[in-house]
Amino acid sequence: MLAKRIIPCLDVKEGRVVKGVQFVDLKDAGDPVEFAGFYNKEGADELVFLDITASYEQRETMIEVARRTAKEVFIPFTVGGGIGAIEQIRNILHAGADKISLNTAAVENPELIREGARIFGSQCIVVAIDARWNEQIQDWEVYTHGGRKGTGISALAWAARVESLGAGEILLTSMDADGGQAGYDIPLTRAVCEKVSIPVIASGGAGKMEDFARVLTEGKADAALAASVFHYRHFSIREVKEFLREQGVEVRL
Amino acid sequence: MIGIIDYGMGNVTSVRNAFAYLGFATILTDKLAVLDSCSALVLPGVGAFGSAVEELQRKGLFGYLQGRREKGSFILGICLGLQLFFERSEEDPGSRGLAYFAETIRRFPSGRKVPHMGWNRVNAGADPLFQGIGQGSYFYFAHSYYAPLADAESQLARCCYGVDFAAVVKQGNTYGLQFHPEKSGEAGLQLLLNFGRMVESADHTRY
Numbered sequence: 001m002l003a004k005r006i007i008p009c010l011d012v013k014e015g016r017v018v019k020g021v022q023f024v025d026l027k028d029a030g031d032p033v034e035f036a037g038f039y040n041k042e043g044a045d046e047l048v049f050l051d052i053t054a055s056y057e058q059r060e061t062m063i064e065v066a067r068r069t070a071k072e073v074f075i076p077f078t079v080g081g082g083i084g085a086i087e088q089i090r091n092i093l094h095a096g097a098d099k100i101s102l103n104t105a106a107v108e109n110p111e112l113i114r115e116g117a118r119i120f121g122s123q124c125i126v127v128a129i130d131a132r133w134n135e136q137i138q139d140w141e142v143y144t145h146g147g148r149k150g151t152g153i154s155a156l157a158w159a160a161r162v163e164s165l166g167a168g169e170i171l172l173t174s175m176d177a178d179g180g181q182a183g184y185d186i187p188l189t190r191a192v193c194e195k196v197s198i199p200v201i202a203s204g205g206a207g208k209m210e211d212f213a214r215v216l217t218e219g220k221a222d223a224a225l226a227a228s229v230f231h232y233r234h235f236s237i238r239e240v241k242e243f244l245r246e247q248g249v250e251v252r253l
Numbered sequence: 254m255i256g257i258i259d260y261g262m263g264n265v266t267s268v269r270n271a272f273a274y275l276g277f278a279t280i281l282t283d284k285l286a287v288l289d290s291c292s293a294l295v296l297p298g299v300g301a302f303g304s305a306v307e308e309l310q311r312k313g314l315f316g317y318l319q320g321r322r323e324k325g326s327f328i329l330g331i332c333l334g335l336q337l338f339f340e341r342s343e344e345d346p347g348s349r350g351l352a353y354f355a356e357t358i359r360r361f362p363s364g365r366k367v368p369h370m371g372w373n374r375v376n377a378g379a380d381p382l383f384q385g386i387g388q389g390s391y392f393y394f395a396h397s398y399y400a401p402l403a404d405a406e407s408q409l410a411r412c413c414y415g416v417d418f419a420a421v422v423k424q425g426n427t428y429g430l431q432f433h434p435e436k437s438g439e440a441g442l443q444l445l446l447n448f449g450r451m452v453e454s455a456d457h458t459r460y
Contacts, residue, residue: 002371075437093264124264197366
């Protein structure tokens with residue numbers, strides 16, 4: 001059976017990890033590659049690097065992170081954040097990343113999804129959807145620009161659209177749940193998972209090990225992404241996976 | 254030297270990185286004279302069956318690969334590389350692959366998430382390629398089309414995702430892997446190490 005995936009996410013700014021420097025056993029706790037190696041040993045199934053570098057000129061630093069990671073860590077990893085052109089996708093994949101994730105640029109120019117999938121294959125193209133419940137329209141709304149800008153687009157409709165454009169996977173973040181550590185957004189995740197037939201990674205809200213179990217069963221997600229709970233050592237990836245196995249969820253251990 | 258066949262299909266950086274990590278030298282090339290100097294060939298590949306067939310033909314690699322097979326060279330196909338070993342694919346019904354295997358590559362039936370993306374268990378028969386790798390180990394897959402089960406002799410390992418399919422096929426010294434060993438953690442590295450050692454020991458016998 002296909003295992004459910006547990007994916008730690010690293011925020012990287014100008015080539016350095018910015019959150020969760022709690023790793024006393026790392027030589028350089030700000031080095032994304034050291035983090036990647038650590039999480040790999042702990043049993044991470046994949047890694048996501050989110051580039052939050054503000055200036056365009058510094059973006060090359062992420063290519064270098066991808067290049068170094070690919071030389072030392074032999075599990076799949078995704079690079080996201082600020083990607084808006086085919087040439088950027090090419091450079092990141094060529095550096096050794098397995099997938100890239102598109103967010104704002106995909107909303108502004110959906111053809112980028114189609115073009116990326118055509119050139120590099122659907123399995124490389126992840127679309128990240130940041131969604132928040134909108135009481136007025138009684139639907140989840142897609143946000144862009146790091147969650148700052150509402151688009152009026154229904155998250156469910158957008159999920160279906162990105163699938164038809166050739167996205168190979170959806171990275172779904174609930175802005176309502178994100179940062180609260182009160183559990184993943186089960187209704188949103190489940191609604192998107194039932195809407196599309198490509199894999200969905202749930203993100204936002206992980207606090208307890210039970211949260212992972214819920215989103216992977218009730219929420220029907222194929223993978224669960226988390227950052228703080230791993231960075232701040234609330235529990236390890238291995239502990240989550242052992243817990244999941246006890247709960248009857250198929251995981252790679 | 255392990256020759257990675259460069260035919261413009263997909264990402265080869267990670268395959269080269271994995272071999273380098275294990276201490277095996279590789280060269281990325283489409284030049285037949287350079288491939289001649291390589292003791293083993295790797296046919297990687299990500300992308301569509303039809304365009305891969307076109308590229309291989311354009312570069313004269315169809316006949317070349319057949320020649321190397323007949324000489325008994327080790328050839329490793331990865332992902333689309335495995336699929337190209339088959340005669341046809343539902344992805345591009347008009348294209349004819351290398352046809353080492355007569356079956357047709359199929360698309361996963363609806364009702365499950367496609368691509369089949371992530372870690373799945375592989376059950377392998379006895380072969381030096383799987384030396385030191387536990388039965389039912391997980392490997393990383395990312396594909397929408399699959400090779401149906403072949404005859405017992407050529408099917409070295411199987412996997413299940415709604416349907417049972419071939420995870421590894423083998424014919425002489427030609428191996429095809431549906432999963433990505435270069436992204437399959439320890440198990441994948443062990444498999445590539447086994448492949449590299451098989452190539453080395455064959456070299457030593459020859460000279």
